[in-house]
Amino acid sequence: MFGKKKKQDTNLLEIIDLEKDSEDLLPDTGQKKRKEKAEKEDEHEVLIEFSDVCKKYSQGENEFYALKNANLTINEGEMVVILGPSGAGKSTLLNLLGGMDSASSGHIWFGGEDLTTYSDNRLTRYRAENVGVVFQFYNLIPTLTAYENVALMKDIKEGTTDPVEALSAVGLKEHMHQFPSQMSGGEQQRTSIARAIAKNPKLLLCDEPTGALDTGTGKEVLKLLQSMSRDKGRTVVMVTHNSFFADIADTVIRVKNGGIENIVHNDTPKDASEVFW
Numbered sequence: 562m563f564g565k566k567k568k569q570d571t572n573l574l575e576i577i578d579l580e581k582d583s584e585d586l587l588p589d590t591g592q593k594k595r596k597e598k599a600e601k602e603d604e605h606e607v608l609i610e611f612s613d614v615c616k617k618y619s620q621g622e623n624e625f626y627a628l629k630n631a632n633l634t635i636n637e638g639e640m641v642v643i644l645g646p647s648g649a650g651k652s653t654l655l656n657l658l659g660g661m662d663s664a665s666s667g668h669i670w671f672g673g674e675d676l677t678t679y680s681d682n683r684l685t686r687y688r689a690e691n692v693g694v695v696f697q698f699y700n701l702i703p704t705l706t707a708y709e710n711v712a713l714m715k716d717i718k719e720g721t722t723d724p725v726e727a728l729s730a731v732g733l734k735e736h737m738h739q740f741p742s743q744m745s746g747g748e749q750q751r752t753s754i755a756r757a758i759a760k761n762p763k764l765l766l767c768d769e770p771t772g773a774l775d776t777g778t779g780k781e782v783l784k785l786l787q788s789m790s791r792d793k794g795r796t797v798v799m800v801t802h803n804s805f806f807a808d809i810a811d812t813v814i815r816v817k818n819g820g821i822e823n824i825v826h827n828d829t830p831k832d833a834s835e836v837f838w
């Protein structure tokens with residue numbers, strides 16, 4: 562399974578040299594036109610768009626599509642839930658949205674620019690400036706306390722939330738000086754959520770953010786994520802196995818066998834406090 566290690570270390574990569582990259586020269590007029598169009602058509606508020614995106618892995622002679630011909634649009638401030646069985650391609654989709662993985666083909670438009678044309682440095686800057694991630698397996702830095710893991714965001718981006726405030730929001734104020742090895746799985750997951758929220762990103766990506774949490778704590782996290790979208794206008798994309806969470810989403814994307822099965826918009830999403838599972 563190549564590429565896995567690289568994927569999981571991406572949050573560490575964000576810390577490195579963000580200055581180096583210049584405002585890249587836009588490679589073609591098509592891209593320039595899209596950028597201008599996106600600026601003009603602000604009323605559509607499209608944040609990100611996939612156009613025939615594929616992620617292919619080759620093993621020897623065999624090719625395997627973790628994601629095939631994905632087309633989707635995510636608007637600014639939306640709460641999006643991605644559902645699908647294990648191995649369907651949910652994390653792959655999330656990693657592509659966050660610039661943590663690169664597409665094998667197709668285009669990923671963000672603010673009128675095509676992420677698939679970005680250099681590594683430009684992609685690093687995209688992640689640093691725009692994306693907060695709650696990883697499926699937390700990806701905390703083991704040698705740093707919960708507080709220090711969250712405080713790291715200050716070095717990456719301006720306008721971050723105070724780490725104590727972010728940790729308090731997930732009920733971890735009392736545990737903030739513990740190392741990941743001294744915390745339960747659920748506490749590590751909440752630290753990872755505090756870290757992503759502290760960054761106050763335009764695009765908040767969460768891979769099974771309630772997977773290790775009991776119902777009560779899970780509901781608090783859902784409320785927090787919904788309020789990031791409703792009250793702070795952040796775009797939240799959450800991967801989950803729990804189909805009950807679809808009720809709180811503005812948009813539900815179902816993924817199956819590496820393909821987008823369907824996309825459903827919900828005009829009257831439920832309040833997170835009304836969801837039971």
Ligand SMILES: Nc1ncnc2c1ncn2[C@@H]1O[C@H](COP(=O)(O)OP(=O)(O)OP(=O)(O)O)[C@@H](O)[C@H]1O
Pocket residue numbers: 562563564565618626627645646647648649650651652653654697
């Ligand atoms: N680096 C890789 N190399 C080869 N195959 C990979 C790699 N990463 C993912 N895959 C494969 O792509 C498919 C989709 O993986 P993905 O992690 O996106 O699934 P998922 O829907 O998130 O599943 P889960 O719910 O179990 O987390 C899986 O069959 C997986 O084995």
Ligand SMILES: [Mg+2]
Pocket residue numbers: 651652653697768
């Ligand atoms: Mg996954």
